[in-house]
Amino acid sequence: MNLPHIPPYKTKVVEPVYFRTKAERAAKIKEVNYNLFNLHSDWVIVDLMTDSGTGAMSEQQWAEIMLGDESYAGSESYFKLKRSVKDIMDFEYLAPTHQGRAAENILFSAVVKDGDVVPGNAHFDTTKGHIEFRKAEAIDCTIDAAFDTGTYHPFKGNINLDKLESVILKYGKDRIPFINITVTCNTVGGQPVSLANIKSTCQLAQKYGIPVYMDIARYAENAYFIKIREAAYKDWTIAEIVKEMFKEVAVVWMSSKKDGLVNIGGFIALNDAELYEKLGQFTIIYEGFLTYGGMSGRAMGALAVGLREGIEFDYLNDRVKQVQYLAEKLKTYNIPIQEPVGGHAIYIDAKKMLPHIPQTEYPAQLLGVEMYIEGGVRGVEIGTLLADRDPLTGKDRLPEMELLRLAIPRRVYSRNHMDYIAATLANVAARSKDIKAGFTIKKQAAILRHFTVELEKI
Numbered sequence: 001m002n003l004p005h006i007p008p009y010k011t012k013v014v015e016p017v018y019f020r021t022k023a024e025r026a027a028k029i030k031e032v033n034y035n036l037f038n039l040h041s042d043w044v045i046v047d048l049m050t051d052s053g054t055g056a057m058s059e060q061q062w063a064e065i066m067l068g069d070e071s072y073a074g075s076e077s078y079f080k081l082k083r084s085v086k087d088i089m090d091f092e093y094l095a096p097t098h099q100g101r102a103a104e105n106i107l108f109s110a111v112v113k114d115g116d117v118v119p120g121n122a123h124f125d126t127t128k129g130h131i132e133f134r135k136a137e138a139i140d141c142t143i144d145a146a147f148d149t150g151t152y153h154p155f156k157g158n159i160n161l162d163k164l165e166s167v168i169l170k171y172g173k174d175r176i177p178f179i180n181i182t183v184t185c186n187t188v189g190g191q192p193v194s195l196a197n198i199k200s201t202c203q204l205a206q207k208y209g210i211p212v213y214m215d216i217a218r219y220a221e222n223a224y225f226i227k228i229r230e231a232a233y234k235d236w237t238i239a240e241i242v243k244e245m246f247k248e249v250a251v252v253w254m255s256s257k258k259d260g261l262v263n264i265g266g267f268i269a270l271n272d273a274e275l276y277e278k279l280g281q282f283t284i285i286y287e288g289f290l291t292y293g294g295m296s297g298r299a300m301g302a303l304a305v306g307l308r309e310g311i312e313f314d315y316l317n318d319r320v321k322q323v324q325y326l327a328e329k330l331k332t333y334n335i336p337i338q339e340p341v342g343g344h345a346i347y348i349d350a351k352k353m354l355p356h357i358p359q360t361e362y363p364a365q366l367l368g369v370e371m372y373i374e375g376g377v378r379g380v381e382i383g384t385l386l387a388d389r390d391p392l393t394g395k396d397r398l399p400e401m402e403l404l405r406l407a408i409p410r411r412v413y414s415r416n417h418m419d420y421i422a423a424t425l426a427n428v429a430a431r432s433k434d435i436k437a438g439f440t441i442k443k444q445a446a447i448l449r450h451f452t453v454e455l456e457k458i
């Protein structure tokens with residue numbers, strides 16, 4: 001008999017979960033105006049709102065918390081982190097920051113100016129925000145297949161090189177401070193980028209004398225997909241693939257809350273001494289001294305260990321297989337999901353699941369609320385609420401897709417939880433015809449309304 005797959009870790013510390021009845025949850029979600037962000041976490045049974053900063057740390061990471069050196073300057077924990085980054089990524093200089101968007105703030109303060117353009121695969125929203133904030137433009141050059149959920153492509157995060165070259169020719173080298181590759185590509189559903197595509201992008205960039213930077217929040221999951229799906233690298237270790245991914249890249253920045261396996265943190269890493277010095281001035285005004293940049297010593301120590309654990313094959317294999325297990329289970333219940341599933345999340349197609357609810361009544365939010373009432377499972381709407389209004393007309397922008405995202409925290413939930421999530425959605429699907437109407441908006445903020453919006457049942 002083949003032994004079943006089990007995770008490469010076991011439980012040492014537990015966190016309580018509180019159970020309430022469906023009726024109690026229905027009353028609570030109404031009380032908080034049907035906004036899932038307004039729930040106190042002890043009212044949630046399985047929390048799939050995000051995989052960012054929600055993972056569980058290992059005993060070695062907790063040991064590093066005790067060893068944290070909180071010296072203002074020259075902390076040993078900083079040097080531990082620097083050694084990890086050098087060993088894994090082969091970058092000499094390290095600027096820690098309190099999280100990913102702080103790295104973007106510092107890096108883009110140094111290199112992005114008014115009128116610039118930054119082409120790349122679909123930019124993450126904070127990346128785009130930090131580019132646009134500087135009156136520059138983020139241009140999406142992701143391959144078309146990324147936006148076709150019906151077709152299979154092993155690397156939907158890839159850059160379309162023709163599109164990229166036409167952007168370079170149109171704007172010229174002087175207006176392009178760098179080309180941005182995000183691995184995995186969060187915005188198109190955590191889809192990976194192939195090594196062949198990374199290499200071709202770097203070659204094209206070199207031809208025009210433009211550097212390539214990488215947004216590496218989920219670089220380890222990307223390396224895992226390269227090993228599994230790109231034949232040329234099937235015998236390479238994850239560590240070797242990671243080095244190959246970064247070989248021709250000038251600068252990387254990371255939200256460590258993802259593949260860093262920590263709850264908070266980020267950094268910029270590079271080999272260019274001159275640029276590092278320039279970044280330092282912004283680190284000092286925005287984050288803190290160069291050897292902590294907004295992180296505590298203990299947090300840097302935990303990250304130094306988390307980076308090493310994050311590229312272990314057995315861990316990555318368990319992580320990605322867990323996401324795929326949930327996808328398969330949902331498919332057996334005929335729950336419509338986006339495919340192929342990426343590394344960290346599953347996206348449910350609310351238009352297909354609640355076809356009788358018009359998009360103007362926020363079907364993905366409705367599905368999220370019903371999933372919460374049914375089983376206390378919390379996801380997040382990626383639909384009309386998130387798309388917000390047209391700044392000119394003030395009317396809702398209706399995006400092509402109405403999705404409910406289920407992001408899976410790292411090393412937190414078991415296979416039982418995956419079965420529980422799938423059963424919850426199956427029950428919602430079974431009574432979907434009785435879900436008669438969605439929501440209208442009672443109150444909304446001027447921008448980023450989804451965080452605080454108040455809704456009312458129609």
Ligand SMILES: *Cc1c(COP(=O)(O)O)cnc(C)c1O
Pocket residue numbers: 052099100101102124126127182186215216217218254255256257258265266
């Ligand atoms: C999360 C994320 C960021 C922003 O990082 P924070 O730590 O949330 O500030 C940037 N880029 C990508 C690809 C991300 O996933």
